[in-house]
Amino acid sequence: MSLPEILNIGYAYSPEQLWLLDIPSETMPLTHLRENMHIKYLDQEGTDDWNLTPQELIDDQERELLHMQKVYDADMSYPIEIYNHQDTWIILDGVHRFVKAHLR
16 A cells, blocks of 8 residues: 555654644634545545545545544544645645535
8 A cells, every 4th residue: 555645745644643742723714624525534444545535535425424424423522634635735644634624
C-alpha cells in the first residue's frame, strides 16, 4: 500500500503525535478544504489500500458501512488537523470529521 503523493509530507507522523502538539486551532470555511473530497484517504471495505475518497464515501454510504459508522461517531469537538501544501489545505487527521461536517 503506497501513500498518495499529496499526503507524503516528507516525514512519518501519527495522529497521536499531532494531538500532543500545543497548536491553537482556528475556524475556517469548509470550502477551504473542498479539494480533500477527491483525495484517496480511506480504504474500501475488504481492501488494504488508499482507494476511497471522501466524495466516494458520501456517494456510496451503503457500501462503506464501517467508514460511515466512524463518520456518525466522529467527535466534532476535536479539530481537523491540516497543513498547507502548494496553496492547498490537506487533512492530516480528521477525515471522518470532515465528512461529517460536509454531511451536516
